[in-house]
């Protein structure tokens with residue numbers, strides 16, 4: 779889900795309060811984010827419509843399953859970024875946290891997976907906080923959005939015609955695992971492999987193929 783930085787900050791604030799067993803009431807969230815309560819209420823309404831939270835005046839805002847997934851992906855990004863900046867660039871606080879606060883909103887799911895892999899899947903960040911597990915596996919991408927060398931599982935192939943037959947004839951089927959080996963000039967074609975055979979996929983076809991990223 780494409781959420782704004784402001785929406786993401788609310789989601790994180792609600793998640794953090796929940797971790798502390800505190801209710802995310804309007805006034806509490808307003809104090810954390812340094813905004814006025816009516817602003818919080820407007821955002822609570824917006825996030826409710828998006829299915830990110832449920833809101834009740836007495837209970838405060840509560841993350842839905844989708845909201846929790848969004849929050850954990852953000853926290854995961856923040857903590858992996860801090861781990862990366864500390865171990866590779868030896869960056870210290872307060873810069874470490876400040877940079878992670880900014881980068882967590884813009885870094886792609888693909889890049890954070892690369893960083894996770896580079897760091898050999900750490901379970902804690904430099905502060906000893908647990909890094910939430912990836913939920914990336916649940917997110918669907920079109921094939922052309924996947925970076926080379928990232929393993930993915932096919933969810934859906936083109937529904938009809940030559941393209942459907944091409945997939946079936948080549949065992950490029952839902953449930954099977956592949957990765958992109960090469961991208962042609964101007965992203966016009968993709969060479970994919972399951973480490974046994976190689977298959978060329980046109981950009982037109984790649985847009986109709988839905989996949990999820992495989993997390994080891």
Ligand SMILES: [Zn+2]
Nearest residue numbers: 860874875878
């Ligand atoms: Zn931090």
